Amino acid sequence: MRSPFDGVLQALTRMRGVRASLIVDETDGIVVDSNLQIGQDGDRVAALAASLYRKARLSAVAARLGSATFMQLEAERGRICAAGRNDLVLVVVADPAANVGLIRVEMMKAAGALP
Amino acid sequence: MSITTVEPWVEPPLKQFVEDARTVLALLLHPSGQVIAQFGFARAVDVMSACALAAAIHASSGELGRQLEGRPFRGLHHAGRDRQLFLAEAQTQRGSFIVLTVFDQESSLGLVRMYFDEFARRLAAAAPPLVRRTEPVLEQHFERDLNKNLATLFGRA
Numbered sequence: 001m002r003s004p005f006d007g008v009l010q011a012l013t014r015m016r017g018v019r020a021s022l023i024v025d026e027t028d029g030i031v032v033d034s035n036l037q038i039g040q041d042g043d044r045v046a047a048l049a050a051s052l053y054r055k056a057r058l059s060a061v062a063a064r065l066g067s068a069t070f071m072q073l074e075a076e077r078g079r080i081c082a083a084g085r086n087d088l089v090l091v092v093v094a095d096p097a098a099n100v101g102l103i104r105v106e107m108m109k110a111a112g113a114l115p
Numbered sequence: 116m117s118i119t120t121v122e123p124w125v126e127p128p129l130k131q132f133v134e135d136a137r138t139v140l141a142l143l144l145h146p147s148g149q150v151i152a153q154f155g156f157a158r159a160v161d162v163m164s165a166c167a168l169a170a171a172i173h174a175s176s177g178e179l180g181r182q183l184e185g186r187p188f189r190g191l192h193h194a195g196r197d198r199q200l201f202l203a204e205a206q207t208q209r210g211s212f213i214v215l216t217v218f219d220q221e222s223s224l225g226l227v228r229m230y231f232d233e234f235a236r237r238l239a240a241a242a243p244p245l246v247r248r249t250e251p252v253l254e255q256h257f258e259r260d261l262n263k264n265l266a267t268l269f270g271r272a
Contacts, residue, residue, distance in 0.1 A: 028225055043229060050225060051222075
């Protein structure tokens with residue numbers, strides 16, 4: 001069954017270096033829809049990324065920086081990017097060598113189209 | 116952090132779980148309603164009530180799952196205004212255990228579910244082999260055992 005997020009997620013996962021893209025409920029950390037390469041644990045990424053994004057968003061507000069628009073976590077073996085809108089978070093897991101600038105542009109466009 | 120247990124082998128996995136999942140309350144019990152370990156409860160009477168309710172909810176939701184899907188549900192989640200609860204079963208070589216977890220906005224259902232899966236694996240690995248009981252498990256012993264466990268948990272043993 002196709003979901004309204006199929007197109008967005010497929011476009012993101014087709015980008016070079018992207019291993020997974022997910023739409024996650026920010027409050028519950030539960031996957032709404034996902035497009036994963038083999039070997040990616042969607043539930044785990046969703047829970048952790050939503051928690052991180054939520055804390056980052058609340059921190060930005062508490063620090064009077066306004067609302068968070070984009071979050072990136074760089075780690076030794078990959079990176080997690082997140083952009084949110086209306087309690088949904090768009091999450092991308094990418095290789096360390098992936099072009100984050102391009103991913104960010106696509107994610108901001110996609111996040112803007114979330115309901 | 117104050118975790119009290121009736122059986123010491125459950126403490127390390129439970130401690131890890133409440134730390135990782137940032138739970139407010141946690142309760143490990145037998146499906147019969149006998150408490151094995153608790154975190155966050157202040158009064159024995161609250162543990163007793165929570166155990167009885169958790170066991171009853173687990174039994175009824177399990178049966179509902181069997182009727183609907185031919186097998187018990189994997190977990191049960193209820194979201195309140197400020198707090199949420201997650202109830203699920205962990206299997207070990209010493210039998211099944213029910214875990215009742217209460218969490219607030221510091222955690223999320225996704226995190227609790229994820230860390231619960233890890234907890235269930237750790238609990239199964241930590242469980243010592245079942246030693247056959249020397250006395251039969253009788254209905255008339257239920258209350259005696261329950262009181263003994265509560266006394267152990269709340270330092271009255």
